[in-house]
Amino acid sequence: MEVEGMPPARLREPAHRVSPRAVRYWTVNALLGNVLAWAVMFVIAWFLPEGRWWSTTLVWLFVVAMLANVVEVVVEPVVRYRRTRWEVRDGRVFVQTGWLSRDQRIAPLSRVQTVDTHRGAVMRLYRLANITVTTASAAGPITIPCLDTDLAEAVTAELARITGQTRGDAT
Amino acid sequence: MLLLTPVRTLGSFAVPLVLAVLGVRRGRDEDPWWLLVVVAGAALAVVFGVVSWAVTRYRFTDEQVQLRSGVLSRRVTTAPLDRVRSVDIEAPPLHRVLGLAKVKVGTGVDATRLELDGVSAAQATDLRTYLLARSRVAGGDGEGAPAPVDAPGRGGTSYLGPAQPETELARIDWGWLRYAPFSLSSLVVVAGVFGVLAQFGDELPIDQIDVAQDAWRWVVAQALLALVGAVVLVVVVGWVVVSTVTYVLTWWNLRVVREGRGNLRITRGLLTTHSQTVERAKVRGALMGEPFLLRLVRGAELSAIATGVGTGGRTRVLPPAPRSVVVQVGHELLEEHGPLTMAMVGHGPRARRRIHVRHQWGTLLVTGALAVPTYLLQDLWVLGRLPDWGPPGLLVVLGLVNALVAESAWRNLGHGLTDRHLVVQTGTFMRTREVLERAGIIGWRIEQGFFQRRLGLADLMATTAAGSEVLTAPDIPLDLAVQLAGRATPGMLDDFLV
Structure with a gap:
């Protein structure tokens, strides 16, 4: 895939990181967004009838969504800080x-x-x-x-x- | 102008007026008071036109052209003279009868263009010469000392500079008309016609076939066959007629001219005439489009990519025409030989894999959506009653189609670099080769999605002020992308490389 006469070129990463406080800011930002979503999901789950196949499916979907949110709050800011x-x-x-x-x-x-x-x-x-x-x-x-x-x-x-x-x- | 607005206002009032008059007449035949309504309407239109004419003014200062308009809400639009990049003169039929024209001034600062409506045709040409010459002087990118500049209409011609002969790059050849039906741009119109026909289709007694007698059923079946044949025939003939007529209306008298000072001028149109002029330095590239049908008959279309020619930044230069002509005119436009004919560098096996996988996601999604009701929910409308072989069958058929589409996308994909231009080719049904002047590149973006990172691929984007403001080479191997960017804009990536 290399052009003749050209050394293989790669971009290095830019030199500076952003402020370390960005991690806390991103965490808080993600939390603020997710708290509302969690509240809505809890309320819906509370009123769901039991024993129906679709309400069980919905509850499992909620669990997956919450796990995704947890990743967004805990993991994403740290990774983002390293990569930005x-x-x-x-x-x-x-x-x-x-x-x-x-x-x-x-x-x-x-x-x-x-x-x-x-x-x-x-x-x-x-x-x-x-x-x-x-x-x-x-x-x-x-x-x-x-x-x-x-x-x-x-x-x-x-x-x-x-x-x-x-x-x-x-x- | 004084005439134009009333006539246009009358035009927009005409339908409601006629309806009102007809309605009234049906009510009481003997009373001619409805005449009053018509007269009042006409008078209103004239007053409206005169007022709007009286409050609309344009003027030139040393730096700007200003347009003031509006009766209740006043609006002042300005365009800095040194930023004028393109001037279009447009004359719809009504304008032409009255000897008037619209002048649109593009500045490259805004997507919106300043529009001077209803100047006389002679004035429009003067304005264009003045604006483009003035932009050159004020912009300071012209060579030597600024020449003295006179406002139009004061008889000065010093702004014209040394007169050089114009060169004609292309002229309409009516032999090209055979390509008209192969362009898909008229398909929209025909689709509309088809929609109307489909409405009639609902009225056909197809529902009653079930209860009909055997003999009657046979007759109806034959009739249906004939009907389908007739519809197909009508659509095809309609397509050919509509596309040919549109072609003639749009491209009548087409001339593509390189003016003495290098500016590009395109004139065309049968009823509405267009004359577009773009400053030479702001023509940043070209776009050759080859829709599937047109490719079959070795045809292509050509657009110019420029800064400040309105939204989209693209100006159509040639209609569907023979590929050889498009290539020749395109090269003259780019002032370089090769970008439209050179072999493209492909993006390799990893790109092929990525493109195929991306296309098959759609197959899986659709099949999955069909499989759930087929196997799990027996009572969901018709979806629950589909035969068991439905989803696997769909998987195979859709999978094959998507594989074909992906393969053709990969085959068309490629890039190239010449002394002055960056070239990228993409597309499946519509193959486009986009050529961008390297000097017009004002930055780079290298984007890697999650899956692209794992394969070492990237989307390389050259940002620019011209055209759609970005040229993307999708799914290009990362090392190739960095090399290409580094070679296209020497110096821009220095010190950022390892």
């Missing part, structure tokens, strides 16, 4: 996300149009911020998730400075 990485180097952003899947995105800052910082309500409790870098392509926005707020501010300022130096319309 970012790097800004020589005027390019490189970000890797995903826990079961993997999504790597690279964009040169000369082609970047806007740099946004976003902090949700729960994120603020943990002093975290997302940085989103958009390009002229709708398929190309790059999000560096869950950085420490101070770091995020510094990175945003740096990104905006580099982006501002570029002329033209970045298409």
Whole structure:
């Protein structure tokens, strides 16, 4: 599968991890979402008639869903923390996300149009911020998730400075 | 313009007005007061048109073209002049009778385009020349010092620059008309007709066949056969007629021209005329489509991929035409020889396995959904009364069909790289070869799903501002993907490689 004269090439992982507090934030976020789902399932299971084949099936489905939720709360944040990485180097952003899947995105800052910082309500409790870098392509926005707020501010300022130096319309 | 809006408003009022008049007339024949309604309606339309004309204005500043419109809710649309990427002139039949045209300005900043409706045809051409020349000067990507620029209508022609001869890349050849029925774009229309016919089908006395006598049953069976034959014939003839007529209406007088300064201009249309101009630097690639039927007769279609030509970012350049013509025009459009004819690099056995497995998931799902009621629930509507061999039979048939589809998807899949372009070919029934200028790539995405990671495959996406804003090479081996990205955009992946 190799092209002649080309060494086999592989992308390395970006250098930096996100803030360690991201693990707790992702856990809380998953819990918040799941608590409601659990409540609904408990209520439905409570009122189900006994001894019918379909109510037994439904209860088993609920058990599976709950196990999936537990994985989402306990396992996913840890794995996600290990796999989420970012790097800004020589005027390019490189970000890797995903826990079961993997999504790597690279964009040169000369082609970047806007740099946004976003902090949700729960994120603020943990002093975290997302940085989103958009390009002229709708398929190309790059999000560096869950950085420490101070770091995020510094990175945003740096990104905006580099982006501002570029002329033209970045298409 | 002063005439246009009233006429159009009248047009949209016409049906309710006529209905109202007819209804009234049926009521009392002798009273001519309904005439008042018509006159009032017409007057209203004229007033509405005049007001709307009076409040709609456009103007040019040094940086922008502005359009103000709206009576109750005022709206100001602006387009920065240095971002003007494409100018389309469109003239529907009514406009043409009145000697008017619509000018659509695409900026590449927004998907929405600024539309100046109802300027005179001569003004429209002037505007186009001015806008495209102005964009070149203001954009600063033109060579040398900015030339002095005059507004249109003041007689200055200095913005035209040195005049060079136009080159014609393509012109309609009515021999191509034979390809019209093989394009699937007209299938939608015929499907609609078929839907209408199906409505009549409900009225047929098919339900009563059971109670009929033997002889009568035979007659009905023959009649049904004849009917089915007739329907098929009507659909086929309808398809041929509709697609041919659409072809003629859309592609009448087609000319694809490379203007003196390199901009691309496409003019076409019988009733509604279109004239689209795209700045040379913003034509970022081409798309060759070969639908299944068209492939059988060695035909293809061609579109240009550009920035700022409205939603989708694609401009149709050639109708279904011989593949050789499409390739030739496509290469002239890309200003490089090879991307449309070069052999593609396949994605290998792992991609083949992935594609086959992905397609068979559908087979399993459908078969499973049918197996549960067949074997477990005897009382569920007709599904419970299916014969026992139903699900296995479906498994085999659907499995074979999906295997064929997957195999053809894998065979069509491939990529290539030339000096200036990245090429990706995908598709099963519709084979598309998409060519993107390497200079137009503004970033990369390498996505690996859970199953793709286990096979070492990835979806490689080149993001761009042009066309659909992303070019995806699906199920490509990871090392090949990284190599391809590194070679297509030298420098962008440096230091990120091991």
